[in-house]
Amino acid sequence: MAKQKPRTLSGFMELLPARQVQFERMAELLRKSYSLYGFTPLDTPIIEASEVLLAKAGGETEKQIYRFSKGDSDLSLRFDLTVPLAKYVALHYADLSFPFRRFQIGKVYRGERAQRGRFREFYQADIDVIGDGKLDIVNEAEIPSIIYQTFTALGLKRFQIRVNNRKLLTGFYQLLHWEHRAGDIMRVVDKLPKIGAEKVGLMLYDEIGMDQDAVGEVTRFISIKGSNQEVLTALEEYRGKSQVFDQGLDELNTVVKYLGAFGVPEENFTVDLTIARGLDYYTGTVYETFMTDHPEIGSICSGGRYDNLAEYYTDKQLPGVGISIGLTRLFYVLEEQGYLNDQLITSPADVLILPMTDDLAPAIGFATRLRSAGVRAQLYTEQKKFKQKMTYADRLGVPFAAFLGEDEIAKNAVSVKDMLSGEQETMPVDQAVERVRAAIRERGNAAPIREQTSD
Amino acid sequence: MAKQKPRTLSGFMELLPARQVQFERMAELLRKSYSLYGFTPLDTPIIEASEVLLAKAGGETEKQIYRFSKGDSDLSLRFDLTVPLAKYVALHYADLSFPFRRFQIGKVYRGERAQRGRFREFYQADIDVIGDGKLDIVNEAEIPSIIYQTFTALGLKRFQIRVNNRKLLTGFYQLLHWEHRAGDIMRVVDKLPKIGAEKVGLMLYDEIGMDQDAVGEVTRFISIKGSNQEVLTALEEYRGKSQVFDQGLDELNTVVKYLGAFGVPEENFTVDLTIARGLDYYTGTVYETFMTDHPEIGSICSGGRYDNLAEYYTDKQLPGVGISIGLTRLFYVLEEQGYLNDQLITSPADVLILPMTDDLAPAIGFATRLRSAGVRAQLYTEQKKFKQKMTYADRLGVPFAAFLGEDEIAKNAVSVKDMLSGEQETMPVDQAVERVRAAIRERGNAAPIREQTSD
Numbered sequence: 001m002a003k004q005k006p007r008t009l010s011g012f013m014e015l016l017p018a019r020q021v022q023f024e025r026m027a028e029l030l031r032k033s034y035s036l037y038g039f040t041p042l043d044t045p046i047i048e049a050s051e052v053l054l055a056k057a058g059g060e061t062e063k064q065i066y067r068f069s070k071g072d073s074d075l076s077l078r079f080d081l082t083v084p085l086a087k088y089v090a091l092h093y094a095d096l097s098f099p100f101r102r103f104q105i106g107k108v109y110r111g112e113r114a115q116r117g118r119f120r121e122f123y124q125a126d127i128d129v130i131g132d133g134k135l136d137i138v139n140e141a142e143i144p145s146i147i148y149q150t151f152t153a154l155g156l157k158r159f160q161i162r163v164n165n166r167k168l169l170t171g172f173y174q175l176l177h178w179e180h181r182a183g184d185i186m187r188v189v190d191k192l193p194k195i196g197a198e199k200v201g202l203m204l205y206d207e208i209g210m211d212q213d214a215v216g217e218v219t220r221f222i223s224i225k226g227s228n229q230e231v232l233t234a235l236e237e238y239r240g241k242s243q244v245f246d247q248g249l250d251e252l253n254t255v256v257k258y259l260g261a262f263g264v265p266e267e268n269f270t271v272d273l274t275i276a277r278g279l280d281y282y283t284g285t286v287y288e289t290f291m292t293d294h295p296e297i298g299s300i301c302s303g304g305r306y307d308n309l310a311e312y313y314t315d316k317q318l319p320g321v322g323i324s325i326g327l328t329r330l331f332y333v334l335e336e337q338g339y340l341n342d343q344l345i346t347s348p349a350d351v352l353i354l355p356m357t358d359d360l361a362p363a364i365g366f367a368t369r370l371r372s373a374g375v376r377a378q379l380y381t382e383q384k385k386f387k388q389k390m391t392y393a394d395r396l397g398v399p400f401a402a403f404l405g406e407d408e409i410a411k412n413a414v415s416v417k418d419m420l421s422g423e424q425e426t427m428p429v430d431q432a433v434e435r436v437r438a439a440i441r442e443r444g445n446a447a448p449i450r451e452q453t454s455d
Numbered sequence: 456m457a458k459q460k461p462r463t464l465s466g467f468m469e470l471l472p473a474r475q476v477q478f479e480r481m482a483e484l485l486r487k488s489y490s491l492y493g494f495t496p497l498d499t500p501i502i503e504a505s506e507v508l509l510a511k512a513g514g515e516t517e518k519q520i521y522r523f524s525k526g527d528s529d530l531s532l533r534f535d536l537t538v539p540l541a542k543y544v545a546l547h548y549a550d551l552s553f554p555f556r557r558f559q560i561g562k563v564y565r566g567e568r569a570q571r572g573r574f575r576e577f578y579q580a581d582i583d584v585i586g587d588g589k590l591d592i593v594n595e596a597e598i599p600s601i602i603y604q605t606f607t608a609l610g611l612k613r614f615q616i617r618v619n620n621r622k623l624l625t626g627f628y629q630l631l632h633w634e635h636r637a638g639d640i641m642r643v644v645d646k647l648p649k650i651g652a653e654k655v656g657l658m659l660y661d662e663i664g665m666d667q668d669a670v671g672e673v674t675r676f677i678s679i680k681g682s683n684q685e686v687l688t689a690l691e692e693y694r695g696k697s698q699v700f701d702q703g704l705d706e707l708n709t710v711v712k713y714l715g716a717f718g719v720p721e722e723n724f725t726v727d728l729t730i731a732r733g734l735d736y737y738t739g740t741v742y743e744t745f746m747t748d749h750p751e752i753g754s755i756c757s758g759g760r761y762d763n764l765a766e767y768y769t770d771k772q773l774p775g776v777g778i779s780i781g782l783t784r785l786f787y788v789l790e791e792q793g794y795l796n797d798q799l800i801t802s803p804a805d806v807l808i809l810p811m812t813d814d815l816a817p818a819i820g821f822a823t824r825l826r827s828a829g830v831r832a833q834l835y836t837e838q839k840k841f842k843q844k845m846t847y848a849d850r851l852g853v854p855f856a857a858f859l860g861e862d863e864i865a866k867n868a869v870s871v872k873d874m875l876s877g878e879q880e881t882m883p884v885d886q887a888v889e890r891v892r893a894a895i896r897e898r899g900n901a902a903p904i905r906e907q908t909s910d
Contacts, residue, residue: 004510006546006768009528012500014543016550017557024496036826038804038833041479045467045576046501046562047521055459066502066530068523070566073464075521088469091461095471097850099837101803102472107501111525121500131837138815138836149826261819313461348556349493360593364716371491371604378493381593382554382586395552 011112011120013328018346018397023331025344025448026154027105030125030325033150034103037142039127042102044084046109050074052087055312064110077109081126082309082322089130090313098132099139105327117336119328128322130309135319140285140305141255143323144269145262147289147301150325155341155447158292159300161264162272165252166282166304168235169273171245172221175238176214184208186276189222193274193295197223222274228256231271248284255285283307287323297333301325334449341450343443347397349378350440354389356405363404366414366429373433375440393419399443400436466567466575468783473801473852478786480799480903481609482560485580485780488605489558492597494582497557499539501564505529507542510767519565532564536581537764537777544585545768553587554594560782572791574783583777585764590774595740595760596710598778599724600717602744602756605780610796610902613747614755616719617727620707621737621759623690624728626700627676630693631669639663641731644677648729648750652678677729683711686726703739710740738762742778752788756780789904796905798898802852804833805895806871809844811860818859821869821884828888830895848874854898855891 008014015023031041050067053076066077078084081104089100105125112118127146129139144161151159173182188203195203201219204210210218224234235249252271259269277286284305291297303323310318334340351370355363363379370377378398380389393401403415407426414432417424418439427435463469470478486496505522508531521532533539536559544555560580567573582601584594599616606614628637643658650658656674659665665673679689690704707726714724732741739760746752758778765773789795806825810818818834825832833853835844848856858870862881869887872879873894882890 003769004507004767006542006765007504007507008500008542008546009502009504009530012502014499016547017495017497020496020498023498035803035831036829038807038831040472040803041475042472043475043478044469045463047464047467047564047576049462049464052459052462066523066525068521070521075464087461087463091463092471097847099835101833109502121502134837136836136838138834142834145823258815258819261816261823263823310461312459314458348490348495352493360713361716364713368600368716368718374491376490376493378556379593379597380554381591382589383591392552 009120010114011118013119013122013332017348019335019340021346022340022344022448026331027123027125027327029153029448030105030150030327031103033146033153034125034127036149037101037127037146039101039103042085042088042104043106044078044081044088044104046077046107047075048078048084048087050076053078053083056083061110064112066109066111079110080108081106081124081324082128085126085128085130086310086318087313089318090310090316093314093316098130099135100130101127102130103127117329117332119332122326122328125325125327126322128309128320130318130320133317133319135305135321137251137254137284138258140251140321141258142262143285143287143303143321144255144259145264147287147323148262148264148268151289151301153447155449155451156291156339157451159268160290160292161269161301162275162288162290163252163255163269164272164275164286165248165255166276166284166286167244167248168252169248169276171242171248172238174242174244176217178208178210178214181208183280185210185218189218189274190276192222224273228259228266228269228271231273232256251284277302277304281306285321294333294337300330300333338452339449341446341448343450344446344448345397345399345440345443347399348376349396349398350376351378351400351402351436352393352396352398353377353379353402353404354393355379355381356403357409362409366402366404366432369429369433370436373437375433375436399439402432464575465569466573468574468577468787472803474790474795476801477795477799477903478782481786482578482580482782484608484903485560485605485782486558488601488608489580489582491604492556492582492601494556494558497540497543497559498561499533499536499543499559501532501562502530503533503539503542505531508533508538511538516565519567521564521566534565535563536561536579536779537583540581540583540585541765541773542768544773545765545771548769548771553585554590555585556582557585558582572784572787574787577781577783580780580782581777583764583775585773585775588772588774590760590776592706592709592739593713595706595776596713597717598740598742598758598776599710599714600719602742602778603717603719603723606744606756608902610904610906611746611794612906614723615745615747616724616756617730617743617745618707618710618724619727619730619741620703620710621731621739621741622699622703623707624703624731626697626703627693629697629699631665631672633663633665633669636663638735640665640673644673644729645731647677679728683714683721683724683726686728687711706739732757732759736761740776749788749792755785755788793907794904796901796903798905799901799903800852800854800895800898802854803831804851804853805831806833806855806857806891807848807851807853808832808834808857808859809848810834810836811858812864817864821857821859821887824884824888825891828892830888830891854894857887 108124147161173179192200201215204215275288282304286304288299289301305321307319309320353363367377367379401417408414413426413428415426416432563579602616628634647655656670659670730743737759741759743754744756760776762774764775808818808822822832822834856872863869868881868883870881871887
C-alpha cells in the first residue's frame with residue numbers, strides 16, 4: 001500500500017512524551033495557582049462565528065486569523081482568550097456573579113509567518129477579574145502577587161514584575177499638551193529596551209514631531225529610576241497639575257503599598273515608567289514580567305486593567321484586570337535555555353512490574369496494590385529477553401523496577417530495583433509499596449523549572 | 456456603538472462556571488486514573504495537513520470534516536484522536552519505546568447535523584497501548600479493569616462492561632461458510648438491542664441472503680447467555696473446527712481468567728456475543744460499556760484490539776488496544792439524567808474573605824495563610840452593602856465566609872461563617888485555617904457522579 005508521509009505542520013508544537021509530562025506539570029501548577037486565588041476554570045469553543053469573534057478585530061490580527069466556511073456558516077478559530085471571554089460574559093451576564101474571576105488555559109490560533117520559536121497554535125493561560133460597573137483597585141494590587149506565586153511555584157526565581165499605570169502616562173502627556181498623540185508616543189517609548197534612550201528621543205522628534213523641550217521632558221520622565229519608593233517620591237513632583245495623573249499616582253501607590261502584605265519581595269517587583277503595553281485597551285495598572293537573565297525573550301506574563309471588556313457586545317460597563325502567559329512560547333524558551341528540570345519524573349509509570357512466572361495473578365495483585373496507594377504502575381508482559389526488558393525500563397526512565405519470581409511470590413515479597421542507584425532489594429509487598437510511595441512523593445513535588453546557577 | 460449580538464455556535468458546549476467545575480473534576484479524575492495504569496499524557500495539534508489526516512478517511516466521516524485552506528495549505532481539524540496517534544507513532548517511532556502507552560484528552564470536530572445532545576466540538580478521552588510488531592494478550596485483559604476503576608472513581612456504580620472477541624466471530628462465520636460477508640452480518644447483529652432477535656433474523660435472511668439454517672445458527676449463537684463461565688463453556692462446543700475461532704476463544708478465556716486478579720467484579724463485566732463494534736479496524740477483544748439503568752444512551756466507553764494502527768503511514772506493524780470515552784456527550788447525558796453530584800464544591804473559592812476595616816493588610820495576610828495551606832481564598836474588596844456581599848457569597852456557593860473587623864484583628868482572630876449550616880464562630884487565625892482545611896478536604900474528595908438510588 002502507498003504510504004502517506006507522516007508530518008506535523010510547522011508552527012505547531014508536538015512534544016515527545018517526557019517533554020509533554022513537563023509541559024503538563026507546568027499547566028497543572030498554573031491551574032492550581034490560579035485556583036488558590038479564587039479563579040474558576042472556564043472553557044469556551046475554539047471555533048466561533050466570524051462576526052462574533054471579529055466584532056472588534058482589525059489590522060494585523062485579522063490577517064492572521066484562521067477563517068473558513070462550513071455549510072452556510074462563516075467561522076473562525078479564536079486568536080486569544082479575551083474576545084471569547086467578552087462574548088461569554090455578555091452572553092451569560094445574568095447567570096454570573098460579579099466580580100467574576102475566571103482562568104482559562106487553552107489553545108489559540110494565529111497564522112503567523114513560520115519561524116523558529118513562533119507558533120501558529122499555542123496555549124495561553126489567562127486570568128481575569130471582571131467587575132459589573134466598577135472594580136476595586138485592590139484587584140490590581142493582587143495581580144503581582146499572583147504572578148509572583150505562580151512563577152515561584154513553577155520554580156523560577158530570577159524574574160521581575162514591572163508595573164506602570166496608564167493614567168499616569170496619559171496624565172503626563174496632558175501636562176506636555178501631547179495627550180492627542182499619547183498612544184503613538186507610548187508605542188515609541190515601548191521600544192526603549194530594544195533601541196535605547198537616544199533613538200527613542202530621535203523618533204519622538206522626527207516621527208511624532210515633538211519639540212526638543214517636550215522630548216527632554218519625556219526623556220527625564222522615563223529616566224526616573226530607583227527603589228519603588230524613590231520612584232514614587234520622584235513622581236510626587238508632578239502632582240497637582242492633572243487629575244488623571246494624580247489618580248494614576250494614587251493607584252500606583254496603592255498597588256505598591258499592599259505588595260508586602262501580599263508577600264511579593266521588592267527584588268521581584270519594580271515600578272517601571274517605560275512600560276506602556278501597546279494596546280489602547282488598557283486604562284490603569286499595566287504589567288510585564290521579565291526573566292532577569294533573559295530580557296531578550298521579552299515579557300513572559302503581561303496584562304493590565306481595562307475599562308470595558310465587552311463593549312462590542314453589550315451596553316453594560318464591564319471593567320476588568322487580567323494577565324496572560326503565552327505558555328507554549330514560554331515552554332519553548334525554557335527548553336532552549338536549558339531551564340527544564342530534568343530531575344522531574346517524566347516516565348509514564350513509577351514502577352515497571354516484571355512478572356517472572358507464567359501465572360500473572362501475583363504481579364497483577366501487586367500492581368493493584370500500588371495503584372490503590374496512588375503509585376503509577378505498569379505491568380510489562382511482553383515476551384522479551386530480560387535484557388530487553390531492562391532496556392525498556394531504562395528508556396522510559398522509570399524510577400523503580402519490580403520483579404516477581406517464584407521465590408518472591410512464595411514469601412509474599414517483591415524484589416525492587418532502584419533504577420537510579422542500581423540497588424536491588426527483596427522485601428515484603430507492604431514494605432515495597434511504602435518504600436516506593438515515599439520515594440515518589442519526594443521526587444514528585446519537584447518544580448518543572450530549574451534555573452542554572454552561575455556558582 | 457452598534458452591538459454584535461453575542462452567541463455561541465450550536466453544537467458547541469459552553470458551560471456555566473459551576474458545571475464547568477464538575478466537568479473539570481471528571482477530566483482530572485480521568486487523567487489520574489489513566490496515569491495510575493502507566494499511560495503518559497499526549498497532546499497533538501488540532502489542525503493537521505488534510506492529506507495526512509484524511510489518508511484513510513472516507514464516507515460519512517469525510518463529509519463531516521472541518522476542512523479549509525490557509526495560504527497554500529489544505530488543512531483539517533482532527534475528527535478523532537486515533538488518526539493523530541497513528542501519525543504521531545509513525546513520525547516519532549525512533550524516539551518512542553514500545554509498548555507505548557498514552558492517554559489523550561482533547562477536543563475533536565465533526566460537523567454533524569445540529570441536534571439536541573449532538574456535538575460538533577467534543578472531548579474524547581482515549582487510552583491506547585501500542586506494540587511494536589507484537590502485543591501481549593494481557594494488555595487486552597487489563598482494559599476492563601481500567602474501565603472499571605475509571606468509572607468507579609467518577610462515582611458510577613451501575614454499569615456493565617460487555618466484551619466479545621472479533622476472532623471468535625470471524626471464526627464462527629467461517630464455520631457457517633459465511634466469512635466473506637462477516638462484516639455485513641456483524642453490522643446486522645449489532646442492531647440486536649435496538650430491533651430485537653426476530654428482525655435481526657429477517658434481515659440476515661432478506662438482506663444478507665442467508666438460508667434458514669444459517670440464520671438459525673446465528674440466532675442460536677447470539678442467544679448464548681449466562682454467567683461468564685457458562686458462556687465460555689457453551690462456546691467450547693464450537694472448538695476444533697476453526698483455528699481463528701479457537702484462538703478467539705483462548706483470548707476470551709484469558710481476558711476472563713484475569714478479571715478477578717484485576718479486581719473487576721463479575722456484576723460489572725459480561726461476555727456478550729452480540730457486541731461486534733462496527734469498524735473493520737478491530738481484530739481481537741472488543742469492549743462496550745453501558746449504564747445499567749440507561750441502555751438507551753448506548754455505549755459510554757468503547758474500543759478494542761487492532762492489528763495495524765499506522766498502516767497508512769508506515770510499513771511497521773503496530774498492533775494495539777485502546778478505548779475511548781466521549782466525554783462531552785457523557786457529561787451532557789449525566790446532566791440530563793440528574794447524575795451530576797451537586798454536593799461537589801463548585802465555587803471558585805473555598806473561603807470568601809470580607810475585610811471590615813480600611814486597612815486591608817490583615818485580610819490579605821489571612822488570604823495568604825489560607826493559600827499556603829492549599830485553601831482557595833478570594834478577597835472581596837468591592838464597596839458594597841453587607842447584604843450584597845452575602846448575596847454574592849451565596850450565589851457563588853462558597854462553603855465559608857470569613858470576616859475581619861477591628862475586634863478580630865486586635866485578637867489575631869477571624870469570624871468564620873459556615874455557609875451551609877449558617878453557624879458563625881470567632882476563632883484564632885491558626886484554628887480557622889485548620890477548620891476550613893479539614894472541612895474542604897472532606898467535601899473535596901466527593902465523586903462528580905452521584906447515582907439516583909431507587910430506595
